[in-house]
Amino acid sequence: MKIVILGGGVIGVTSAWYLAQAGHEVVVVDRQAGVAQETSFANAGEISPGYASPWAAPGIPAKALRWLFMRHAPLILRPNVDMAMLRWIVAMLGNCNARDYRINKGRMVRLAEYSRDRLIALRAETGIAYDERSRGTLQLFREQKQLDGIAKDIEVLRADNVPFEVLDRAGCLAAEPGLAASGSPIVGGLRLPNDETGDCFKFTNALADMARARGVQFLLGRNIQALATGAGRIRHVVTDHGMVSGDAYLVAMGSFSPLLVAPLGLRLPVYPVKGYSITVPIVQPDAAPVSTLLDESYKVAITRLGDRIRVGGMAELSGYTNDLPQARRDTLDHSVNTLFPGAGDLSRATFWSGLRPMTPDSTPVVGATTIDNLFLNTGHGTLGWTMACGSGRVIADIISGARPDIETADLALSRYRH
Structure with a gap:
């Protein structure tokens, strides 16, 4: 499948990496000229699952x-x-x-511990360095x-x-x-x-370079304006540089995610x-x-x-x-x-x-939505760096139709309906 990821922070880039690893064609769209230029740029640097x-x-x-x-x-x-x-x-x-x-x-x-394990495995596999x-x-x-x-x-x-x-x-x-x-x-x-500790900005940029080498396309400097729908599905993304289309869409825009999905009737409490x-x-x-x-x-x-x-x-x-x-x-x-x-x-x-x-319960929103080709990976609060690799792997499994390694039903947006 062709997956369009909206957001080039650490969550969007780790998601792109694992989706590419799963064999998908991946496109990342972000308004900044480079990745990790907003909330991922200068966070506190700790990877602290136990303090989640x-x-x-x-x-x-x-x-x-x-x-x-x-x-x-x-x-x-x-x-x-x-x-x-x-x-x-x-x-x-x-x-x-x-x-x-x-x-x-x-x-x-649960998610943070899994994420740390995925980060350790990624480091062993690629030799990625980030202080x-x-x-x-x-x-x-x-x-x-x-x-x-x-x-x-x-x-x-x-x-x-x-x-x-x-x-x-x-x-x-x-x-x-x-x-x-x-x-x-x-x-x-x-x-x-x-x-553990590390520089999230350095990590995200290094991983983006490795993702590019695996065929991930980064469309940077493009303002995401809307998600166009038809027949109950997302048809394409509207940007100030034209349309971007795919088979599935992942919103990983941090605090701006609820503004993008609200016109679709989705209330995302971020x-x-x-x-x-x-x-x-x-x-x-x-x-x-x-x-x-x-x-x-x-x-x-x-x-x-x-x-x-x-x-x-x-x-x-x-x-x-x-x-x-x-x-x-x-x-x-x-x-x-x-x-x-x-x-x-x-x-x-x-x-x-x-x-x-x-989010009000501090747990990120990772999973499917009521729109069958729209997915979310957002709402990580202060733990985006801590949970990035785990969230990226989980959403890649969900989009691919594979069973994630950990329980994920209580991470989806649907938990707010109860």
Whole structure:
């Protein structure tokens, strides 16, 4: 079959790779001049299956109210509220209970663990390089109540046989020696030794080059305007450079996916949750992080990528905006400078923002739709990099009519009908 993929981020490109591997003719369409130019460009860099946790959790509504008034707030709500945002918030709050948290986390970990395995296999098969490291992830707690609150996460990790370590301060410093220079309180941490790190932008570009060598066509610099239908099927894609047609169509446009499919009568509950990052050149390698550290107080990830430190995080509900307020950068600067002082040159850091496509239950939408030749691979939120290879392989199997290696029925858009 000829498969047309709409979106050239890490999700679209991994999907293209696995579809080409399955023997299909593949075309990728994107509005940017290159791949991974939007949300995949400068994310936090961690590949953390064990930390695949829903944002919707018991206690989050009360925490969210407190966060709104913090100076370095992990959650920001801008005043330009729209109906899509309100619907998303209401649906997310509806998932903030123990039962839904267990269900959502379980399926997220299932996909994320599978994705990591596929990434390892891909790396072994191709030798792809992207500043990768396999040194684990440390979730750092500055307050005792944070450490005391990890019981529900440990329960799910144990159920899914995910290795973990609960560390005291000394254990945290052993895992990340650069923390020895920090003057911040460190009461302990939760470490997942099997997690990895890597540069999503480098990975996506390298994989796109390999996909081209296998015949995948990339139509870049083309604005996708609409999906034309007829007889209950997608007939072609309308772009500002003409039509693109195929036998099947895969929407992998991140936060912009719901805007494309809404005229078809499909309500896709994905909303842009804006995140920020800085990329800091390392000036003291021994003072820099070894792998990824998650600063629980500010919901910020600090990752070593080659000779750089990537600091990313925060969740801002502000619609489709890409501005760069200084207050957001101040939070990122504060987190890395209090934990790894002097490790990087903040005066030379680059500042970036991206729109994460979030669902109310934090689980991506991967699978078929009610239109028989239209498929979705979107809604991965903060875990697009973590879940990319698994999602790409799963959707390739579904489109090919093959049985995926993992359960996928609860990943499809149809789960919102129940």
